[in-house]
Amino acid sequence: MAAITAADVNKLRTMTGAGMMDCKKALTEAEGDFEAARDILRKQGQKIADKRADNETSEGFVAVAVSEDGTAGKLVALACETESVAKVASFRELVQRILDAAVRTNATSQEELLATKEEDGLTIQEHITDLMGKIGEKLNLTYATLTAEKVASYIHSDSKKGVLVGLKNVGGADTAAVGRDVAMQIVAMKPVAVDKDGVDASITEREIEIGKEQARAEGKPEAMLEKIAQGKLNKFYKENTLLNQEFVKDNSLTIAQLLDKTSKGMTVTDFKRVAIGA
16 A cells, blocks of 8 residues: 655645645545545535435635626525524535636536536536535536626625626616616515516416405405405505615606606616525
């Protein structure tokens, strides 16, 4: 059996970032073969992932990047189990690595991003698995991408919530301030869609049934239930679709009116809201 020296352990530790005892154990098992030892450490990460598959990931970090011309945005959210891990340098560095890979490759889906190969030969998924082996916690990635005439972004102060929002018909207006305001609105008010046309049919049906049941419980006549439910549905649209919501900074304006006031005809095409632990 090959003799494992402190220098060998330090070399593997530098290569992988794994703990000293883990490196020593891997090198011993691999009989001094560094590549085999790295594979052992990667498998350790997969074991952690499998073992903790059902654990909740309510902490983490969100990062966002918008292209120089403002027409494309990328958002990554890496979730972990504890707040302490979310603050570890290697965790934050991995978030940045993932975001850089998304921008560099213009990945259009999470699957594509996870399969992206880095210069060291490892995929993004393998880097995530590796870090799981080092920190002993489950990690979950969420990825969102958006293109539009103009894309605005916002990350909440807790670094656990982020938004990309697409604007069109911006004209020559400076959209920085209004884009940020709309993105903050999305974080705070959690709209389910841009407008009522974007609301999923299942949600609409559920709200109508809830409205009928509430009216029935209040003793309203059966003939009136449909009309009452439609009224409640319209209230749901007003409170839960972005363009119809009252602007949180000035409730005399809806978001649609705020945008139109900034530049005639400006509106939202789409948005992506990501929240860790919520």
